[in-house]
Amino acid sequence: MPFDFREENKEFFRNSRKKIVSLFYEQTDEDSRLQRTRHGQLEYLTTMSYIRRYAGKGSKVLEIGAGTGRYSVALAKEGMNVTAVELVESNLDILLENSKGLDSIRSYQGDATDLSRFADDLFDVTLVFGPMYHLYEPEEVNRAIDEAIRVTKPGGVLLFAFISVFAMMYANYFYGRWAFGQKENFTDDYKVKHFKEQLFTGYDVVEFERLFDEKPVEYITTSGVDGLLEPIEARPDFNIPDEDFDAFAAWYLNFAEKRELLGCTNHLLYICRKK
Numbered sequence: 001m002p003f004d005f006r007e008e009n010k011e012f013f014r015n016s017r018k019k020i021v022s023l024f025y026e027q028t029d030e031d032s033r034l035q036r037t038r039h040g041q042l043e044y045l046t047t048m049s050y051i052r053r054y055a056g057k058g059s060k061v062l063e064i065g066a067g068t069g070r071y072s073v074a075l076a077k078e079g080m081n082v083t084a085v086e087l088v089e090s091n092l093d094i095l096l097e098n099s100k101g102l103d104s105i106r107s108y109q110g111d112a113t114d115l116s117r118f119a120d121d122l123f124d125v126t127l128v129f130g131p132m133y134h135l136y137e138p139e140e141v142n143r144a145i146d147e148a149i150r151v152t153k154p155g156g157v158l159l160f161a162f163i164s165v166f167a168m169m170y171a172n173y174f175y176g177r178w179a180f181g182q183k184e185n186f187t188d189d190y191k192v193k194h195f196k197e198q199l200f201t202g203y204d205v206v207e208f209e210r211l212f213d214e215k216p217v218e219y220i221t222t223s224g225v226d227g228l229l230e231p232i233e234a235r236p237d238f239n240i241p242d243e244d245f246d247a248f249a250a251w252y253l254n255f256a257e258k259r260e261l262l263g264c265t266n267h268l269l270y271i272c273r274k275k
Contacts, residue, residue, distance in 0.1 A: 017196050018087060018111065021134045024199060025088040031068040031098075038240050039229035043267050044070065045249050046225040046256055047129075047161075050269055054157040055080055055125040062123040064112045064148060065130025069095035069105075076105040083123070085110040087131075112144040118151045126152045128160045132208075136194045136201055141211065149215060152274045158217065160270040161225075165192050165202030167266040170231040205262045208270060217272035223256045224265030231266075 029036075034044040051071070055061050057079035063072045066084035068091050076082045076099065084099075084107040086092045092109050099105045108117065112131035126148050135141045145160070152158055165185050173181035185193055185202060194201045209222060232238055240248055255261060262268060 017134065017136070017140075020196060020199065022088045022090075026090045030091055031070070031094050033067075034070050037229075037233060038238075038245065039226045039233055039266070041245070042229055042249055042252060043226040046223070046253055047071070047159075047269065048074065049253055050159060050223060050225075050271065051075065051125070051127065054159075054271075059124045060122065061125045061127065062118070062148075062151060063127040063129060064115070064144075065128060066095060066107070067091050067130060069098045069107070071127065071129065072105055072107070073098050073102065076102045080104065082106070083118075084108070085112075085115070087111050113140050113147065114143075115147040115151050120150055121153045122151050124153055124156050126156065126158045128158065130161065132160055132162045133200050136196050136198070145211060145215060149217060149274055154274055156274050157220070158272050158274065160272075162208050162268055162270060163200060163202040164224075164263050164265060164268060165204060166263040167228075167230070168200065168202040170228075170264070171266055174231060175234070205268065208268075212270070212272060215272075216275045218275060220271040220273055221257050222262060223269045223271065224262050225256065225267045225269060226265055227252050227256075227261070228264045 034040040048071070055075070059080045060083075061075055061080045062083045062085070064085045066072045066086045069084060072082045072084040072095065082105040084095060084105060086095055086107070086109060089109060092107060095107050099107060110117065112128065112135070128144065128148050131144050132141070135144055148158055148160070169181055169185065184198060187193055192202070192204050192207060205222060209219070212219065
């Protein structure tokens with residue numbers, strides 16, 4: 001039976017962060033995540049829309065935390081020159097298979113906290129689409145941000161994906177174990193907690209934005225990418241048929257940056273420009 005990371009397992013969490021993340025994704029169908037649910041489909045469509053605002057044919061794009069290559073392969077097929085970095089070997093194997101025959105994509109195994117294989121000021125657009133879910137120590141969080149900024153050209157754009165701690169609570173703990181989830185993600189005085197036993201760590205939106213206060217970037221926007229769908233998609237009466245989904249996705253994109261909605265979306269993008 002696949003490992004249930006929500007159960008308390010002290011032996012499992014004695015592993016390093018890299019090992020914990022690798023073990024989880026080795027038993028997860030990451031390749032179909034953005035296709036098999038409506039919230040995954042909305043996340044993909046919204047995220048691609050934002051990428052295309054800043055990158056086009058011929059752009060040099062770096063994706064850090066590329067997973068199985070859903071974004072990297074799609075962008076390479078659109079004529080962008082893509083470099084993909086993925087921590088998990090099993091994901092990288094699928095990425096390499098998915099990108100066979102594409103000359104405009106190069107893939108490497110690596111960690112977001114160490115991009116030393118790349119020179120400074122190299123990429124037009126840098127996508128950090130997974131690492132911030134699994135970084136807990138402030139030193140590593142800041143190193144990943146600094147490395148992404150370093151390898152991006154001045155004037156280049158960076159998109160950082162992160163998770164709302166509130167949406168994470170709504171998605172996972174309205175179906176039992178609310179008290180456990182609250183203790184796992186908040187201190188007794190309701191401050192957000194970050195530690196590796198969570199596996200996925202969530203942020204208050206303003207908390208995440210403040211990580212960039214002293215960084216050499218200019219803020220562009222913060223956007224939600226999958227709305228309220230994840231916690232409600234489990235309802236037996238949930239239904240967005242194909243004939244409605246395109247209209248819904250277009251509607252959502254027009255409201256994706258509304259501040260009052262950001263805490264309800266599970267996945268978000270923080271977008272900035274390197275000075």
